[in-house]
Amino acid sequence: MSDRLYIFDTTLRDGEQVPGCQLNTVEKIQIAKQLEQLGVDVIEAGFPVSSPGDFNSIIEISKAVTWPTICALTRAVEKDIDVAAESLKYAKRKRIHTGIGTSDSHIKYKFNSTREEIIETAVRAVKYAKRYVEDVEFYAEDAGRTDNEYLARVIEAVIKAGATVVNIPDTTGYCLPEEYGAKIRYLMEHVDGIEKAQISTHCHNDLGMATANTLQGVLNGARQVEVTINGIGERAGNTSLEEIAMILKCHKGINVETNINTTKIYPTSRMVSSLMNMPIQPNKAIVGRNAFAHSSGIHQNGVLKNAQTYEIMDPKDVGLDENAIVLTARSGRAALKYRLHVNGIETDEEKLDRIYEQFLQFADKKKEVTDDDILMLAGADTADIHAVKLDYLQVTTGKGVKSVASIGLDISGQKFEEASSGNGPVDAAIKALKRIISKQMTLKEFTIQAISKGSDDVGKVHMQVEYGGSVYYGFGANTDIVTASVEAYIDCINKFRE
Structure with missing residues (x-):
């Protein structure tokens, strides 16, 4: 009989930490329902103390899905845990995910603490969370760079305090696969009471080894993996759900099974990509558009x-x-x-x-x-629901000709027109736009990406615009790249007008 591997999806928490990929509550619910159809066991729905939006999203997701466990992240702080418990009040199955950094670097520089004080804080947090829920997961942040003997002491202490899952994150993506696998094996062999808890992996992809490290964790005894759709996540991303699911499906000899309905992988991947405005690289394993293409x-x-x-x-x-x-x-x-x-x-x-x-x-x-x-x-x-909409855009440009743009905007039903010259068609169009929206805005980043190929290709434009001390992310797509650029800028404007 195959061992059961539990899939902990953190697309809506760690995945959403990608700049410019934030979701509203309606979009999070849509993804959560799709994750339920996909068959994930745990949905980490957010970090509720971080913002009212995250708090509200966890409440609404808890109402919208039925059988997956809903998990809320906290620091090892009583207020965080109080807020997490409140956000989970409607969840049918609920989990609080609390923890603290355990590497010497975190202990010394982040917490200005000692090893013994860290263990005391960890135990106190787990016991406090157990007052609210039975299912408590503890994360040892930067476990990848924590020496194994001390890590085992921390894990043993939190299991005795009541932790049901112990998460061993390679937070910086530093570990080699053999090293990470050996770390999991060391815990399996040296932690008294390890059989009372489930070991979880949480690997980042900074050196491109997230999936390999996660697999080594599973081969050495981990029975929960923390993953995201398309491998999205902070910096270089997290372990890809689709990669782990298909590795286990293809390699029957590993004798580990998941509850994932793999036929739902592609539509889930496309939904996340679309809602987060985050294109999938063509050569991405499993879900990239070239994954099953053959040109040779x-x-x-x-x-x-x-x-x-x-x-x-x-x-x-x-x-x-x-x-x-x-x-x-x-x-x-x-x-x-x-x-x-x-x-x-x-x-x-x-x-x-x-x-x-x-x-x-x-x-x-x-x-x-x-x-x-x-x-x-x-x-x-x-875009139909936004206050600022593009009515028309006309641009004159060419070699030896100064670029001039005329633009028309609809702002909450009122019509505005303006024109400007500039250093190229995009510059002229944005200058004309800024004459109508007379606010102090600074373009911080401007990225163009083709999504197919050919002269009639659609161009996607991603922008970062700074306004009022905050940075807003915008997106536009059109066969005309100047129009796509203006639409991306308008998308930023609508976000800071909301």
Whole structure:
């Protein structure tokens, strides 16, 4: 009989720490429901003391999902734990995730403390959390750089205090796979009472080893893995849920099973990418658009004869639809709705009508409309509710000609027009925009990304705009890169107007 591995998804907490990828409560609920369909065991829904938004999101997610455990993160601080317990009041299954740094670096520089004081704080936090919930997870932050003997002392103490799960994070992504696996094995062999708790992995990808480290943790006794969809997360990201799930599915000899319905992986991946405006790299394992693509003639010949010559997974196993429905300007609502569904986007008739009108205009500009395109259209639909909207944009530019832009905005029903010259079409357009929105704004970052290929490609623009001492993140997508740039700037403006 296979061992059971529990999947702890932290997309809505650690994953959301990516700059510019913050979600509102409605979007978090949408992802949480999809994670429930995917089969994750635990959803870490947020860090409730950090903001009213996180607190409210945990409450609403707790109401929206049924069987996964809902987890709230805290520091080893009584107020944090009080707030976490309150945020979990509607959860059917609830967990408080508390902890403290254990490496000498954290103890000395972050806490100005001692090893013994850290153990006392850890034990006190676990006991305090147990007053509210039975299921308490303890994290030893920077465990990857904590010496094993001291780490074992900490883990033994918190298990005696009542911790049901002990999380061993490689917080900085520093460990080598053998080193991390040996750390888990050391705890299995040297912690008195380790059988009373579940060991969890939480690996970061700073050196590209998050998945390898997590797998080594599992092979050495960990039975919970902390992961995110598409491997998103702070800095270089976290262990990818889809990679761990498919490694275990492909390597039956490991004899460890999860509850993941792998056919839901692709739509979940696309939903997270779309809602967070965070493109998936084409060569990303499992869910990248090239993951099942073959361009080499030798590879193509082999795959046509037998797919297993170059494919170790059936695309259908990860929910990748092979139906050759291609969307064009002659496609109907049913085909569009189907492609949205395949990509994890569910729509009511009213929203479908709005997206369809945009789709027809878009399809007239392109011969074929890709999944990336329709995800962009689904995300752009939210622009209808914003106060500032782009009415029109006209730009004159060329070699030896000074770029001039004319722009029209609709601001809460009022029409405004302005024009400006600039150092190139984007500069001219943004200067014209800023003449209407007369606020002191500074463009901090401007990134353009193509999402397919060809002269009729859609360009995605990501921007960071500073206003009032805060940085706001905006996103725009259009076949015209100047228009996409203006839409991204307007997206930033709408966020600091909210």
